Amino acid sequence: MELSYDYRKTRIAIGAFDRINVNEVSYSFLFENEAGKTLKMEDGTGRAYQFSHEELSRLSSLGRLRIEPDFFHPEKAARQQQSSTSLLSALPLTHNARVAKRSAYVEAFLEMEREGKINRTDAAIKANTEVLIGKATQFAENLNPLGVAKPGKSADISIPPKPRTLRNWVKAAELDGQAGLLDAMHLRGNRNRVLGPEEVGLLMKEVRGYMSLERPTIKTIHENVQIAFEDRNAERKERGLPSLKVPSRETTRRAIRALDPFAVITARYGEAAARKKFKPVLNGLNLTRPLQRVEIDEWEIDLMTLMHSSGLIDLFTEEERLQLGLDKTTKRWTLTVAICCTTRCIVGMVISTAPKARAAVQVLQMVVSNKGQWADLVGALGHWDMYGIPELIVTDCGVAFKSQAFRFACADLGITKELAIAGCPEVRGTIERVFNTVALDLLPRLSGRTFSDVVSKGDAKPEERAALTFDDLAFVLVRWVVDIYHNTPHRGLDGKTPAETWRRLMGKWGVRPSPDMRRSRLVFGHRMTRVLSKEGLTVLGVRYHSERLADWMLRKDKCDVDVRWHPKDIGAIEVRLGSDWFTVPAIDHELDGVPAQIWLSATRDVRSRNPKAKRINTEVVQQAIKAISERNAEAMALANLVVEDWSPERIAREEKRIFRGVRFGKPKQLQKAKDGIGSSFPAPEAETSRTEKTASKKPASARRKSNATDWTIEDN
Structure with a gap:
């Protein structure tokens, strides 16, 4: 059986003196015609609105219309003030x-x-x-x-x-x-004070002592009241004045209970405790879309881990290991996590030795990037494809989140950034609860857990069990997030899992797409200045050139230009020429998509075989890059969870140490012998001598005609 309701056949009766409440807004009746009823708002503005009969009928069926009969009737208006409530x-x-x-x-x-x-x-x-x-x-x-x-x-x-x-x-x-x-x-009753003004003043002086960090009891306060009145009465007796009436214990108790509860808790337990006790608990945030609100926070990992790994340690020098904390020492690391509050999915996670601005920027970059490669390399059964540009990011007032780099990155991506109230972790309740989940669910699975206090620690010595390597830590974090946390029913999602909620809401609302690589370089890339010469630009031994750079060099001569360089892909850079930014590719196109750390490791490996060589075969370097990438694919993917140091000082140090006086090029083709039998090639000394002489006259790239993008400028 189907039920239908025709609003057009129903008309709401309203009297001339009735008060009409529509969605909790009060109106009075003006007049009625065939179209509907005209009502005037009772807010003093005099504004009037017309409601059709169908609209009023619909509002009534939805429970949004309330009529108070004869509310404005002259005879009833006065009597309404005599009643404390209109509902019996x-x-x-x-x-x-x-x-x-x-x-x-x-x-x-x-x-x-x-x-x-x-x-x-x-x-x-x-x-x-x-x-x-x-x-x-x-x-x-x-x-x-x-x-x-x-x-x-x-x-x-x-x-x-x-x-x-x-x-x-x-x-x-x-x-x-x-x-x-x-x-x-x-x-009814006499509500006047029984105590006189002087008695009340003396009573309240002692009662205010209840608001103290020493937290005296009501019994103690009443004893103080009795002592104070005894002393005062002794003084009055000497002056021939009548004694004051000593308040009873019940009077003292009522005076204490009459104090402002918030002020009492603040004075006795602190502001944080008072705020937690009296802050109203409502329905929370009204969120409907994925990435509508993302919370980011830092947490010190509760582990004493050995931060070294056989797969990752070979990619770093001893100095870099010390900077990253991979020096085989036990220490705590900081985990920076981003969570989508709507779906409870973790959308970003990086590890650093200390809270820093670069960690905040890197986790933001992870939020807008597809994280499927990390899930695949650790053998996760689920997908980590939760990414996109958030609408709002909420953080605490940490230095990293107030940094210019993080603020500008959010602004460039069109993300609204909000700082939560300092000292109020409950404002960021979602991310705080995630850290609690990590502490209670993940960490007990790991060796070397650092116990929070002496009582729980007992005779245990976690330093002796701190056998967890960085690879282990990163592996466990990714597997736990993708396969356990994202697939565990969540109370805040009505028993649904974060992954399930993400899929459902993505199908309904979608998210803003991630920035392309060019915008990523501009937003997340490292800022630096390079000298533009005939050979183009060079960063970490990689030469970049284009026709646009060559044209700019003709008009500006040798000059400094601003560069954006991204360590995750050294195949291209962004260069500012005038007021605009342009993409400039590397001369060696084999470097597309190659991370800077792989490039450094490969060039170190090649140079270690011949430290005195002034020219490095690019094909040999490419083979080293391929070998290192295949051998350490998992380690390098997990290394993306680490906040690396690519400061200008480090880049300058690496360029001086590895690339000074070194040129990259392909090996020369063998020439046929003059007698037609076999091939001839110059001796290494002769080749090196000729190369150095040629280099003093014009750059080596000027002789390379096989690559259309090998731009250079010749001297006249």
């Missing part, structure tokens, strides 16, 4: 019991009056008292609503009212209905 059902229990008794006797009297069995004289009411009690009992829903043995005269249905009182109740009910039976008994 909302009255306190004791007040409701009194009204219930009055209503029951009024209804019983009116029924007997309609039957002609009673009139409003004292004699008639007294003669029918027993009958009135019986009928009132029938109208009463509960004979003992307070649930006590002695409910009191005002609420006990078995105690009838006096004839005059009953007539007043009937008259009030006829005038204002059931609301006319409301009383003001709760306002």
